[in-house]
Amino acid sequence: MTETNEWQLEKERLAYVRNELQARLAELEPQVEGLADQATEIRKRFWEEVTINTGSYTDFEEAFYTINQQARVLAERERGHKLLVQQWKNVNRLLPLPYFGRIDFKEKGLGFTEPIYIGVSSFTDKEGLNFLIYDWRTPIASLYYDYGSGTADYETPMGKIEGTVELKRQFQIQDGQLLGMFDASETIGDAMLQEVLSKGANSQMRSIVATIQKEQNAIIRDDRSRMLIVQGAAGSGKTSAALQRVAYLLYKHRQTIKADQMVLFSPNPMFASYISTVLPELGEENIQQTTFQEYLNYWLGSSLSPEDPLDQIEYVLTAGAEPDYTARMEGIRYKASAEFMKALKNYGEWLGHEGLNFIGIRFREREFITSAQMKAQFSTYDVHLPLPSRILLLQEWLLKQLSVLEQQERQADWVEEELNYLDTDDYADAYGKLHKEKAVFEVAEQYAARENAGKHPDLDEGSFDFLEREEELLRRKIVKQTFKPLRQRVRKFKFVNVQSAYEQLFVDSAAYQERTNGATVPPHWDEICTQTKDMLRQNKLFHEDATPYLYVKEIIEGVRINTDIRHVFVDEGQDYSAFQYEYLKKLFPRARMTVLGDFGQAIYMQATELAATDSPIISLYGDKETTLIRLVQSYRSTREIVEFTKAMLPGGDEIVAFDRRDQKPALIRVEAGENERDEFIRSDVEALQKEGFRSIAIITKTAAESHLAYECLREVGVEGLRLITKDTEQFEKGVMVIPVYLAKGVEFDAVLVYDASTVRYGEEYDRKLLYTVCTRAMHRLNLYTSKDWSPFLQALPENLYDVKNV
Numbered sequence: 001m002t003e004t005n006e007w008q009l010e011k012e013r014l015a016y017v018r019n020e021l022q023a024r025l026a027e028l029e030p031q032v033e034g035l036a037d038q039a040t041e042i043r044k045r046f047w048e049e050v051t052i053n054t055g056s057y058t059d060f061e062e063a064f065y066t067i068n069q070q071a072r073v074l075a076e077r078e079r080g081h082k083l084l085v086q087q088w089k090n091v092n093r094l095l096p097l098p099y100f101g102r103i104d105f106k107e108k109g110l111g112f113t114e115p116i117y118i119g120v121s122s123f124t125d126k127e128g129l130n131f132l133i134y135d136w137r138t139p140i141a142s143l144y145y146d147y148g149s150g151t152a153d154y155e156t157p158m159g160k161i162e163g164t165v166e167l168k169r170q171f172q173i174q175d176g177q178l179l180g181m182f183d184a185s186e187t188i189g190d191a192m193l194q195e196v197l198s199k200g201a202n203s204q205m206r207s208i209v210a211t212i213q214k215e216q217n218a219i220i221r222d223d224r225s226r227m228l229i230v231q232g233a234a235g236s237g238k239t240s241a242a243l244q245r246v247a248y249l250l251y252k253h254r255q256t257i258k259a260d261q262m263v264l265f266s267p268n269p270m271f272a273s274y275i276s277t278v279l280p281e282l283g284e285e286n287i288q289q290t291t292f293q294e295y296l297n298y299w300l301g302s303s304l305s306p307e308d309p310l311d312q313i314e315y316v317l318t319a320g321a322e323p324d325y326t327a328r329m330e331g332i333r334y335k336a337s338a339e340f341m342k343a344l345k346n347y348g349e350w351l352g353h354e355g356l357n358f359i360g361i362r363f364r365e366r367e368f369i370t371s372a373q374m375k376a377q378f379s380t381y382d383v384h385l386p387l388p389s390r391i392l393l394l395q396e397w398l399l400k401q402l403s404v405l406e407q408q409e410r411q412a413d414w415v416e417e418e419l420n421y422l423d424t425d426d427y428a429d430a431y432g433k434l435h436k437e438k439a440v441f442e443v444a445e446q447y448a449a450r451e452n453a454g455k456h457p458d459l460d461e462g463s464f465d466f467l468e469r470e471e472e473l474l475r476r477k478i479v480k481q482t483f484k485p486l487r488q489r490v491r492k493f494k495f496v497n498v499q500s501a502y503e504q505l506f507v508d509s510a511a512y513q514e515r516t517n518g519a520t521v522p523p524h525w526d527e528i529c530t531q532t533k534d535m536l537r538q539n540k541l542f543h544e545d546a547t548p549y550l551y552v553k554e555i556i557e558g559v560r561i562n563t564d565i566r567h568v569f570v571d572e573g574q575d576y577s578a579f580q581y582e583y584l585k586k587l588f589p590r591a592r593m594t595v596l597g598d599f600g601q602a603i604y605m606q607a608t609e610l611a612a613t614d615s616p617i618i619s620l621y622g623d624k625e626t627t628l629i630r631l632v633q634s635y636r637s638t639r640e641i642v643e644f645t646k647a648m649l650p651g652g653d654e655i656v657a658f659d660r661r662d663q664k665p666a667l668i669r670v671e672a673g674e675n676e677r678d679e680f681i682r683s684d685v686e687a688l689q690k691e692g693f694r695s696i697a698i699i700t701k702t703a704a705e706s707h708l709a710y711e712c713l714r715e716v717g718v719e720g721l722r723l724i725t726k727d728t729e730q731f732e733k734g735v736m737v738i739p740v741y742l743a744k745g746v747e748f749d750a751v752l753v754y755d756a757s758t759v760r761y762g763e764e765y766d767r768k769l770l771y772t773v774c775t776r777a778m779h780r781l782n783l784y785t786s787k788d789w790s791p792f793l794q795a796l797p798e799n800l801y802d803v804k805n806v
């Protein structure tokens with residue numbers, strides 16, 4: 001068969017499938033509309049017509065069954081409706097691009113070859129017997145991602161299927177038109193990947209289903225590990241793979257897992273918005289997204305405000321000259337360590353024996369229950385009971401004490417006073433209640449009368465004293481309302497002084513050792529103690545204290561868990577401490593975890609090396625339940641940029657560039673000074689825009705530098721410039737100034753490093769920062785300075801960049 005013949009056949013098949021899709025759409029449309037109307041129809045009547053008549057029990061029972069029956073009919077219809085709407089949406093998504101790949105597979109033992117067409121969702125012929133398109137997540141579709149032609153196999157729930165791939169083909173289809181097709185022999189044809197990667201950066205991330213690579217497919221389809229760790233170079237598709245993995249899991253386990261049972265921890269809210277379009281594009285609902293900070297804020301409540309991690313990093317990067325800097329750095333390191341966690345575990349013992357303090361319950365300027373009374377009561381409990389159990393006992397005791405006090409308080413003078421301030425509604429309410437009570441009272445009287453047959457009960461009005469009972473009722477109500485917040489505080493464990501429990505750790509070295517069963521005291525401990533206590537006294541917490549603080553809180557009050565969540569995803573996983581991982585494990589006991597990160601981009605002090613043999617993440621669930629996958633191929637940047645950036649990292653040799661070519665990175669040194677440098681940046685931005693690049697980022701090391709750069713560049717007339725700060729929520733295309741830690745995870749057509757001098761990136765610590773900055777670039781990378789180049793650039797082989805001295 002000639003090539004043109006093949007082309008013709010594929011064109012015809014595409015036209016046939018599109019016809020079928022159109023026909024299905026025409027069939028579905030009236031049904032979808034009709035059903036939508038019916039459902040609202042029933043629902044409307046449902047609310048309008050069903051009222052609950054509680055006059056008698058039988059009426060109530062009847063009403064209950066009517067509601068139940070109607071609700072069931074409605075649910076059934078809605079389920080059917082949802083399914084039809086889903087189908088209708090799928091067909092609509094398929095129409096412009098029904099499939100992107102084909103694989104001809106001959107199953108072992110069968111005498112024929114079946115062509116399998118792969119798209120973003122499955123579609124069958126009218127009879128429902130033949131798949132015209134297979135969803136990319138079906139077991140057979142994995143052949144497309146894992147094999148070239150030759151022997152191949154794939155897993156199904158029934159076991160392994162073996163056979164031969166006889167053809168593998170990719171299609172370029174746009175608006176239903178076949179524009180190109182490539183037969184791939186080995187991996188998925190580079191031609192298509194080239195085409196996808198050479199496009200401009202988007203303000204939001206796109207799905208990559210048509211070009212998923214074999215090693216990424218392994219991440220997407222891993223369904224065995226309790227913990228899946230992905231260590232991948234910058235731009236190797238970690239975030240992309242994570243999102244396609246979510247779509248895969250939602251598809252494979254659609255009967256058991258829903259989108260709201262998955263949660264993704266992302267580095268900042270802006271990043272969350274950057275990736276929010278991928279899942280809807282794949283026909284799935286978005287999963288819950290949060291940041292660790294949001295979680296901390298939630299649990300620490302309003303009493304303490306933890307520092308934003310972005311403020312912490314800004315301090316780390318800018319405050320080097322401050323006198324307390326060294327101690328703070330040591331504190332950040334130590335408080336993220338496994339050593340500190342162990343010390344805290346031991347500290348829990350000490351707290352349980354002697355260290356715990358309580359907060360007395362005060363009411364109307366009176367000490368109702370003093371902290372000393374609580375301590376005394378607490379000391380009566382068996383010390384062998386776990387601390388949280390003893391706290392629960394104390395809570396119970398306190399609630400009982402409050403009940404007794406509440407009763408006594410009803411006769412207090414202040415209640416009398418409050419009675420005078422009640423409004424008419426309160427009286428009306430009491431009156432209504434008393435009437436009901438009276439009815440009950442009379443029934444009871446009659447009942448008693450029947451019991452004492454012969455005797456005549458006294459049923460006159462006087463035996464039910466309205467006035468007396470009304471006052472009693474209102475007093476009870478007033479006191480109850482006033483006691484409500486007290487009870488709530490007790491229920492929320494506010495009687496435990498967690499702040500003092502945490503603060504007692506930071507007295508001095510001797511006390512620390514004594515209370516933690518001999519933990520090794522880190523250097524600068526006295527200063528660390530002072531810094532920590534100073535913050536606590538202002539009701540604030542350093543970011544590095546927030547997780548340990550919660551840990552201590554839970555040692556005392558018991559562990560919080562969420563058993564609904566089945567999958568936890570952590571992106572930029574190198575930025576979380578061992579401590580935080582322990583925490584996540586405890587918080588989500590029924591979840592599997594996927595952690596994606598790159599140690600080469602570890603720019604926080606508490607960073608964790610994901611792939612090291614002694615990595616705390618690997619030991620979290622143990623070797624047996626953990627899978628580690630390494631991604632070394634980088635897709636985001638051109639070959640020139642990858643060669644340049646990987647040479648900055650020790651061990652960067654293993655990173656492999658994808659063969660997409662463009663200019664080498666440019667090192668532009670403006671000797672005349674910083675003002676002139678800004679002028680050059682302006683003209684370079686204009687030139688890049690003329691070339692058609694739409695997303696251009698001028699990246700700085702810190703937020704402070706960003707502000708400065710923004711002002712200077714605006715002054716020299718860079719048009720449409722935007723400043724991205726930690727409060728920016730949405731990512732948009734255009735020209736922007738952004739600090740590196742906010743640019744993490746995202747990409748730009750062109751990156752301009754505002755100041756790549758030794759002043760900015762001179763310390764060893766800055767190496768990864770500079771690497772992270774430069775790896776944000778897809779097509780172009782320019783670095784500027786008016787001083788000496790950073791040592792990490794000076795060390796690069798000269799053939800990796802172009803120099804411009806102006």
Ligand SMILES: Nc1ncnc2c1ncn2[C@@H]1O[C@H](COP(=O)(O)OP(=O)(O)OP(=O)(O)O)[C@@H](O)[C@H]1O
Nearest residue numbers: 208211212213234235236237238239240635636745
């Ligand atoms: N298989 C693929 N097909 C097409 N594009 C891909 C593929 N894999 C990755 N990409 C593209 O490469 C770029 C980088 O991907 P992604 O952001 O997922 O990488 P990452 O490993 O999370 O990067 P980083 O660690 O630097 O944040 C994106 O534009 C993504 O669309």
